[in-house]
Amino acid sequence: MLTIAERWAQVRAEIAHAARDAGRSEDDVMLLAVSKRHPAESIRQAYEAGARHFGENYLQEALEKQAQLTDLPVHWHFIGPLQSNKTREVAEHFEWVHSVDRFKLARRLSEQRPEHLAPLNICLQVNVSGESSKSGVSPTEVESLAEAVMELPHIRLRGLMCIPAPETDVERQRRPFEVLAELLRTLRHQHRQAELDTLSMGMSGDLPAAIAAGSTLVRVGTGIFGPRPS
Numbered sequence: 001m002l003t004i005a006e007r008w009a010q011v012r013a014e015i016a017h018a019a020r021d022a023g024r025s026e027d028d029v030m031l032l033a034v035s036k037r038h039p040a041e042s043i044r045q046a047y048e049a050g051a052r053h054f055g056e057n058y059l060q061e062a063l064e065k066q067a068q069l070t071d072l073p074v075h076w077h078f079i080g081p082l083q084s085n086k087t088r089e090v091a092e093h094f095e096w097v098h099s100v101d102r103f104k105l106a107r108r109l110s111e112q113r114p115e116h117l118a119p120l121n122i123c124l125q126v127n128v129s130g131e132s133s134k135s136g137v138s139p140t141e142v143e144s145l146a147e148a149v150m151e152l153p154h155i156r157l158r159g160l161m162c163i164p165a166p167e168t169d170v171e172r173q174r175r176p177f178e179v180l181a182e183l184l185r186t187l188r189h190q191h192r193q194a195e196l197d198t199l200s201m202g203m204s205g206d207l208p209a210a211i212a213a214g215s216t217l218v219r220v221g222t223g224i225f226g227p228r229p230s
């Protein structure tokens with residue numbers, strides 16, 4: 001069994017390799033450690049290995065772990081499905097939300113973001129694989145949603161996120177990532193003043209394809225922590 005520190009180093013090396021192959025700098029790809037269903041102690045070990053950004057999917061579980069880790073200056077990202085009755089706690093306890101796919105969620109997050117905190121960074125989750133996933137705004141609606149979200153005062157729209165249908169072939173993995181990258185290019189072209197610098201795409205099984213397509217933030221769970229306890 002590898003330790004979390006050894007796995008962390010392996011994932012960093014995989015990112016460096018994929019970035020080099022794509023003619024990119026590994027410094028342009030943030031590694032988000034997805035710690036869902038792993039205990040606070042594992043987060044502590046990943047922190048000691050160098051992880052600073054952690055992603056959680058389930059609000060209650062995340063709040064419990066955050067309470068055990070108040071001594072660690074980490075950046076918390078909410079990446080799971082979000083319901084409107086959960087937005088207040090997400091707005092209060094996270095720096096980033098990757099899974100915004102409708103205006104109502106963004107508006108509530110903005111209204112509920114505490115005044116003493118910096119604006120909440122958000123990515124719009126896009127349904128790039130059509131029918132296979134229920135969450136995410138459709139590619140044709142990204143532009144109008146983004147424009148509405150950019151008007152909100154306590155939100156900073158940072159970019160787009162996707163979770164494509166699983167594929168093993170690297171060329172097939174790349175297509176939905178190219179679609180997301182193109183959508184972000186279009187948005188950036190139309191809104192040059194906005195801070196649209198984030199393409200949140202790529203997980204343990206498709207990280208090289210995502211980096212080849214321009215990912216700036218990969219969300220890795222299994223690769224860092226091993227299989228999730230069931």
Ligand SMILES: *Cc1c(COP(=O)(O)O)cnc(C)c1O
Nearest residue numbers: 034079203204219220221222223
């Ligand atoms: C669980 C999860 C991940 C990490 O998945 P792994 O395959 O374990 O790397 C990334 N993104 C989201 C949205 C997830 O829910």
